[in-house]
Amino acid sequence: MGDETYQSPDMTSLLLGTDSLEQFLQVLVESALAMASTAHGVGITLERQHRPLTVVSAGTGAPDLDEAQYGQDDGPCLEALRTGHEIAVKDMLGEERWGPYPAYAAACGTRSSVSFPVAARTHTAGALNLYFAKVAGFADTDLFDLRTLAAQATGAIALAQRIADAEEYAADLQKAMESRSVIDQAIGVIMAQQRCSAEEAFTLLRKASQRRNIKLRHLCAELVANVGRKPPSDGRTLRPRP
Numbered sequence: 001m002g003d004e005t006y007q008s009p010d011m012t013s014l015l016l017g018t019d020s021l022e023q024f025l026q027v028l029v030e031s032a033l034a035m036a037s038t039a040h041g042v043g044i045t046l047e048r049q050h051r052p053l054t055v056v057s058a059g060t061g062a063p064d065l066d067e068a069q070y071g072q073d074d075g076p077c078l079e080a081l082r083t084g085h086e087i088a089v090k091d092m093l094g095e096e097r098w099g100p101y102p103a104y105a106a107a108c109g110t111r112s113s114v115s116f117p118v119a120a121r122t123h124t125a126g127a128l129n130l131y132f133a134k135v136a137g138f139a140d141t142d143l144f145d146l147r148t149l150a151a152q153a154t155g156a157i158a159l160a161q162r163i164a165d166a167e168e169y170a171a172d173l174q175k176a177m178e179s180r181s182v183i184d185q186a187i188g189v190i191m192a193q194q195r196c197s198a199e200e201a202f203t204l205l206r207k208a209s210q211r212r213n214i215k216l217r218h219l220c221a222e223l224v225a226n227v228g229r230k231p232p233s234d235g236r237t238l239r240p241r242p
Contacts, residue, residue, distance in 0.1 A: 021156060021157065021160040022055060022056060024156050025044050025055060025056045025153060025156065026056040026058075028044070028056075028128075028149050028152065028153050028156075029042045029043060029044055029056050029057060029058040029128070030042075030058045031149060032058070032128065032130060032146055032149050033058040033059050033130075035141065035142065035145050035146060035149075036130050036132075036137075036138065036140075036141040036146065037140070037141075038132055038133070038134065038137045038138075038140050038141065039059065039130045039131060039132050039137065039138075039141070040059050040060055040061055040109075040110070040131055040132065040133050041057065041058070041059040041060050041061035041062035041065070041110075041130070041131040042057065042058045042059055042062055042128070042129065042130050042131070043056065043057035043058075043062030043063060043065075043066055043128075044056050044057075044118065044126060044127070044128050044129070044153060045066055045077050045078075045081060045118075045126050045127045045129060046118070046119075046124055046125075046126035046157070047081060047124065047125050047126060048124070051070075052066075052069075052070050052077075052078060052081065052126075054066040054067070055126075059131075061108060061109070061110060061131055062129060062131055064108065065077075065105055065108065065110060065113075065129075065131055066129065068101055068104050068105070069098070069101055072098075072099055072100070072101060074098050074099060074101065075098045075101045076088075076089050076097075076098065076113055076115045076129075077115050077127050077129045078127075079098075079115070080115035080116065080117045080127040080129075081115075081117065081118075081120075081125050081126055081127045082125070083117070083120075084117045084120030084121055084125075085117065086114070086115070086116055086117065086147070087114070087115045088112075088113070088114045088115075088138060089102070089112055089113045089114070090112055090136045091111055091112060091135045091136070092105045092106040092110060092111050092112065092113075093106050093111065105131075109133055110131045110132065110133065111132065111133060111134055111135045111137070112131075112132045112134065112135055112136050112137045112138060113130060113131045113132065113138075114129075114130050114138045114143070114146075115127045115128065115129045115130075116128040116129075116146060116147055116149075116150035117150065118150050118153045118154050118157065119153070119154045119157045119158065120154075122157075122158075124157050126153075126157070128146070128149060128150045128153060130146070179217040182217060182220045182221050182224055183202075183205070183216065183217060185220070185224045186201075186205055186219070186220035186221075186223045186224055187201045187202055187205065188201075189223060189224065189227055190204055190205060190223075205219065205220060205223075
């Protein structure tokens with residue numbers, strides 16, 4: 001490494017200063033490349049819908065080397081992703097694992113690599129991958145700092161997933177509240193029309209929903225929307241029958 005010691009960025013500041021998970025991960029790979037001065041390429045692989053993708057990269061070569069592994073469904077990157085273990089390759093030319101991949105990597109000018117698991121054993125598992133032009137290139141790098149970056153990527157992904165789940169829950173809750181509101185309005189309409197209790201009105205609506213084979217909230221929305229309108233000339237009405 002050079003004379004100057006690379007200072008790891010403050011992750012709290014990064015989280016506050018980035019607008020998306022992708023942008024945050026891009027800063028992480030650029031930080032990893034700065035930490036590993038002998039690496040020529042860094043990338044983060046994430047598995048989405050059972051398909052691995054290089055979501056961000058820095059330097060040169062990482063996407064092509066990742067894609068070669070995806071194509072044969074095997075390689076150090078995928079092994080780290082699937083097992084949750086750190087995978088180091090000291091010399092591609094002496095490597096016997098992963099079929100033709102090591103020879104391909106060496107032909108591309110990559111002699112060593114190291115992959116750190118990210119969000120292991122989750123539905124968004126991935127790996128932080130660094131590629132080096134020389135044998136055991138990672139020996140000159142502080143692996144602890146890189147493991148810390150992989151852990152920070154894991155935390156950011158977990159946070160993004162929790163936010164996404166919370167937003168989905170909030171949307172479902174809002175939808176449920178809107179449905180409840182229109183159902184309550186429809187119950188009020190039926191109570192006025194039939195001079196019955198709320199429980200009896202709800203029973204009438206439920207039976208009408210079953211008879212017409214439409215969802216209760218759709219029936220209620222239709223009924224509320226037609227309150228005060230002139231009934232159809234053929235005598236049809238949305239008023240549920242007992």
